[in-house]
Amino acid sequence: KQEVTQIPAALSVPEGENLVLNCSFTDSAIYNLQWFRQDPGKGLTSLLLIQSSQREQTSGRLNASLDKSSGRSTLYIAASQPGDSATYLCAARSSGGYNKLIFGAGTRLAVHP
Amino acid sequence: NAGVMQNPRHLVRRRGQEARLRCSPMKGHSHVYWYRQLPEEGLKFMVYLQKENIIDESGMPKERFSAEFPKEGPSILRIQQVVRGDSAAYFCASSPPSINYGYTFGSGTRLTVV
Numbered sequence: 712k713q714e715v716t717q718i719p720a721a722l723s724v725p726e727g728e729n730l731v732l733n734c735s736f737t738d739s740a741i742y743n744l745q746w747f748r749q750d751p752g753k754g755l756t757s758l759l760l761i762q763s764s765q766r767e768q769t770s771g772r773l774n775a776s777l778d779k780s781s782g783r784s785t786l787y788i789a790a791s792q793p794g795d796s797a798t799y800l801c802a803a804r805s806s807g808g809y810n811k812l813i814f815g816a817g818t819r820l821a822v823h824p
Numbered sequence: 825n826a827g828v829m830q831n832p833r834h835l836v837r838r839r840g841q842e843a844r845l846r847c848s849p850m851k852g853h854s855h856v857y858w859y860r861q862l863p864e865e866g867l868k869f870m871v872y873l874q875k876e877n878i879i880d881e882s883g884m885p886k887e888r889f890s891a892e893f894p895k896e897g898p899s900i901l902r903i904q905q906v907v908r909g910d911s912a913a914y915f916c917a918s919s920p921p922s923i924n925y926g927y928t929f930g931s932g933t934r935l936t937v938v
Contacts, residue, residue, distance in 0.1 A: 743923070743924070743926065747929070751929065752934075753932075754915060754929050754930055754931035754932050755867075755915065755917075755929040756929075757926055757927070757928065757929075760925075760926040762858075762924065764845045766938045768848075777899040778852065800866070800867070802867075802927075809874050810923055811857060811869050811871065811912065812857070812865050812869070812927055813879060814859075814867040814868075815866065816865070817866060
């Protein structure tokens, strides 16, 4: 059974810092891993999708890496801005369990000016 | 190309009433997933459907909850005889048949049971 854990649960940083959010998963037999952003009271916005054959994906100031063998993914945010404040969720799509996405509890990020 | 459409955005029901949540997947997406997010908690899988078939309902409570995805029309998540503990945000996602694509989520339906 796939379990996804995110560390830290919450993070508060000053504007301009580079950040690393961590995600670990127990079952390395995944098809892909997806990072999402959720603003308070809103839906989920997909940020990056990494296939199991890939090591990383980049979009603007965001870079996500994947290490299947160790069951870890990291989301790197460069030069953080107040507008980055949100909850960041990672989700793993396992090869078992009908391929559904399993979510971590999220990292709540606050970037203050 | 419209995204995943969920309605209503907000739904208030009295205890004992029925709640019906609708989800129209993205064009070209034949797989639909429902998730529930309780206050201050993560997203929990409920059910995975394809047209006219329930593929995996392992996350759905055995009683009072049901889901369908008919040949025509949106997917429906139905909660009968709602209780206060059903108050949550319900999110629908869709994906193409290929596992190489990610999920696209709707904006959710926030159910409040009074």
